[in-house]
Amino acid sequence: MATKSKIRVGRMKLGSEGMEVSTQGLGCMSMSSFYGLPKPEPEMIAVIHHAVNSGVTFLDTSDVYGPHTNEILIGKALKGGMRETVELASKCGVNVENGKLNVVNDPAYIRACCEASLKRLGVDCIDLYYLHRIDTTLPIEVAVGELKKLVEERKIKYIGLSEASTSTIKRAHVVHPITAIQLEWNLWIRDAEEEVIPTCRELGIGIVVYSPLGKGFFTSGAKAVENLHKNDFRKSIPRFQPENLEHNHKLFERVKDMATRKGCTSSQLALAWVHQQGNDVCPIPGTTRIHNLEQNIGALAVKLTPEEMAELDDIASLVKGDRFGPEMATWRHEETPPLSSWKV
Known part of the structure; x- marks a missing residue:
């Protein structure tokens, strides 16, 4: 089994701005929120340290994770000289009010969020700062204009967007x-392949992949969603509902069988599939366990033939159920109004 962290984690250029x-990052969301109760802080700091010491230095967080507590956790983990060894990504633009997620890309809000994140993280500059989701009421030029100012002020180094449409990306x-x-x-999530991925490649923009393991489903299939905490948002995902779960688990079993033939785990096989999409793609699987982290790193040693990639594509095409329910807004590939509509 290719599960040991002794496997070398390489380096890659993300985008064309330097x-x-x-080559693999660490998504930190599940340590603090959305996947049930927050995990014990000392244990999560140990996972982060193990990741960085293993070469997984690209850490991903957001001000909405917790909210705020995940950035505080990352800040504590980076104390003692580790800041200089990591690439730190955070996000702004989504807040929680009365249990509902709202998208806000207003310039004043972006600035306030950035200042607050810098304090929680305990850093002078955030390496990569995303708009977490796209505000459909605001021209993207206005929001990115404020992010540009933050770059000029050296509060952030690079700008990112999450779940933006092709036209929004080009305008930004x-x-x-x-x-x-x-x-x-x-x-099982392929909608970006038609337009967004080609646009990124046309413009020299790096691709950072969240949930490369299908929110845990490629780790253990239906077992991954058994006995979820009442606060775990995966309970609402159509793909995990009883009417779809039995069918999708059968597909997982086919992935698992293929992994067995390859001498790896099902999660490593699914993650290897993402890695082989191109040298401009960086997956950021999340985990709260060192064992799972080492398995994820092990995916870097799994190489798939064109025939195996095609077989996985065939299996994936049969999945049932959407990736999110109607109550969980995803704002996928969103458009924004023209700049001419904006009044200061």
Whole structure:
């Protein structure tokens, strides 16, 4: 089994603006929120330290994770000289009010969020700062214009967008070069392949992939969603509902069988599929366990033939259920109004 962290984690260029990151990152969201109760802080700091010491130096967080507590956790983990060894990504633009997620890309809000994140993280500059989701009431030029000012003030180094449409990406890129687009891309989520991925490649923008393991499903199939905490948002995902779960678990079993033939785990196989999408793609699987972290690193040693990639594509095409329910807004590939509509 290719599960040991002794496997070398390489480096890659993310985008064309000079940013360099580890070829696999660490998504830190599940340590603090959305996947049930927050995990014990000392244990999560140990996971972060193990990741960085293993070469996984690209850490991903957001001010909405917790909210705020994940950035505080990252800040504590980075004390003692580790800051200089990591590439730190955070996000703004989504807040929680009365249990509901809202998208706000207003310039004053972006600035306030950035200042607060810098304090929570305990840093002078955030390496990569994303708009977490796209505000459909505001021209993207206005929001990115404020991010550009933050770059000029050296509060952030590079700009990213998450779940933006092709036209939004192009318009944003005119205001200031975009370094990375973060999106969901895995065996069963493929909607970005038609337009967004080609646009990123046309413009020299890096691709950062969240949920490359299907929110844990490629780790253990239906077992991954058994006995979820009442606060775990995966309970609402159509793909995990009883009417779809049995069918999708059968597909998982096919992935698992293929992994067995390859001498790896199902999660490593699914993650290897993402890694082989191109040298401009950096997946950021999240985990709260060192064992799972080492398995994720092990995916770097799994190489798939064109025939195996095609077989996985065939399996994935049969999945049932959407990736999110109607109550969980995703704001996928969103458009924004023209700049001419904006009144200061």
